[in-house]
Amino acid sequence: MTETAILTPDPSDATFAALWPGVLERLRHALAAVGVTAAPTPWTDHVDDAGGLERFPLVLPLIVWGYHYVPERWLQACRTWQAAGIALANPADVLAWNADKRYLDRFAQRGIAVPPTVWTQRVTAERIETAFASTGAEQLIVKPTVSGGGWKTRRLRRGDALDDVTHDIPAGDAMIQPYLPTIETEGETSLLFFGGHFSHAVNKRPVAGEFRIQVQYGGIYTPVPTPPAGALALAEQTLAAIDAPLLYARIDTVPDADGRWLLMEAELIEPDFYLDTAPEAGAAFGRAVAGLIASGTPFASR
Template identity: 65%
Template sequence: MTRIAVLTPDPADPSYAGQWPKVLERLAGALAPAGITVEPSPWTEHVDDAAGLTGYPLVLPLIVWGYHRDHPRWMRACETWAEAGVRMLNPPSVIGRNSDKSYLGRLAEKGVAIPPTMWVEGVTQADVDATFDRFGTDVVIVKPRVSGGAWKTLRLSRGERLADAPEGPAMIQPYLASIETEGETSLLFFGGELSHVVNKRPVSGEFRIQVQFGGQYAALPEPPAGALALAEQTLAAIGEDLLYARIDMAQGPDGEWLLMEAELIEPDFYLGSAPEGGARFAAAVKARL
């Protein structure tokens, strides 16, 4: 058996204690048939010294939950791992850049379709009011540029006052009503090859599709028309040799596919919906070993 490391949350953070071991178990179950054993290690124990990781043939940063609440330390850790030459996939340079949603703006500059977005350094009521008129919408989404799991994400209607605004750099976008009717679609890629497709929908009255908010997930037999083209365009624009990627998208007002996220750090792979329980993920990992 080949031993690899999987980075996990800070053990001092109780908010994930009941969740991440189950995710680790699913990953371990997918990798075991390929002769790969996973060993958990908190990412926060390797911020300034990578010696505890350099002995592994491969490190997967797949459960680094909580990095968005300590982003400066996260970026410092990525620099440490890169300088030490840790064999990490996806690479430290990629997961560092991917932790700030400004990467969406860079992809848009390369022609990738994203929702109209106003980038602000600190959200104000004036910013929100201006967005309604600028994008001709009556509902907007406000989210921090550094976030995870819809953390501090707000949905505001025209005339509604901004409260509990996220601090620091943020983004404001028109709310896509298709999230409630058609849901968000995720395409999972391992080793650059499409593995499976999952559709995610919020429960009635909710706009967030994450499991903790009651999101309902369903595997699709194939990508909807046009979705694969956007995903492949996104991966080409990223231009990195990625072990894994989850490309999240939703449909705009005219039915066009828009990139919501390109999850390259610690995406949920939805292995329960993957062919043979994640055999393609295991094959991609084994190929890198």
């Protein structure tokens, strides 16, 4: 059996302690089917010294949940791993830029459809009002540019009191987008790719009264046997715009009120693959990992 490493959360962070072990077991099951074992190790143990990772032919950063709480430490870890030539998939430089959702602006400049977004270094009532005026939206979503799992994500309505607008709003760099009601009616469609090939899709919707679709907020997840053509085309366009080798990608898409598919996020760091809904419990993921190991893990760089 070939042994890989899977990077896991900081042991001192109990936020997702009840969730990530299940994800780990699904990943291990898919890998075991192709003769690969996976040793879990906290990513925070390897921030300044990559020596503990050098023995692995492949390191998968698939459960580094919570990195967004300490973004500078995360970037330092990426630099450490890249300098040491650790065989990471996805590559360390991708893990660095994908942590900040300002990458959506770069995608937009390449012709990829994304929601209208106001980028700001500090959220103020004035910036909120400007966003309402420029987008014409009745509701806005505000969240940090470095975030995850709905952390510090707020939905704001026209006329909200100033205290409501500024309470628990991101203190630093943030993004402001129109709220898309289609999240509730059509849901978000996530498309999973392994080794550049489409694997499966999942539709995610919030429960009544909620706008966040994450499982910790009660999100309802449904397998999609055949993804909408527009969503698949957008996902493929997004992947084509990424100039890097990718072992895996989850592309999150939502249609707007006119049926135009928009890119919400390109998850290239630690996306849940929803392997419990994947064909053969994620066999495509296992094969992609085995193939990458057999090829000599070309993602390592010095």
